[in-house]
Amino acid sequence: KFMNLTQKEWIISKANINCSLVLDVRTQEEFDSGHIPGAQVLDIQQPQQFIDGLSKLNPETHYFVYCRSGARSDKACKILAQYGFKNVYNLLGGILEWQGPTE
Numbered sequence: 001k002f003m004n005l006t007q008k009e010w011i012i013s014k015a016n017i018n019c020s021l022v023l024d025v026r027t028q029e030e031f032d033s034g035h036i037p038g039a040q041v042l043d044i045q046q047p048q049q050f051i052d053g054l055s056k057l058n059p060e061t062h063y064f065v066y067c068r069s070g071a072r073s074d075k076a077c078k079i080l081a082q083y084g085f086k087n088v089y090n091l092l093g094g095i096l097e098w099q100g101p102t103e
Helices: 007-015 028-032 047-055 071-082
Strands: 002-005 020-024 062-066 087-091
Touching: 002 007, 002 071, 007 062, 007 087, 047 071, 062 071, 071 087
Parallel strands: 002 087, 020 062, 062 087
Antiparallel strands: none
């Protein structure tokens, strides 16, 4: 199961959850040009690497997923859910609409 969250909902939910990870599913180049602090990159456009990366993640952790506009992260969230990840949150609007800090 996964939820689409607005930026405000995403930030509040993340603040209230201790065990969470931010996943950036854009390319390494996009990630390097600016990302949400603490994010890990896992490029969904590299299917085998993406699935290999998922196998290293704990399905019990809460995952806050984003991309550029929200489309790739929506797809990534659906894949995470198929692989048994229970708590997955998609950032609506992606980093294009992000008003928080980036690094």
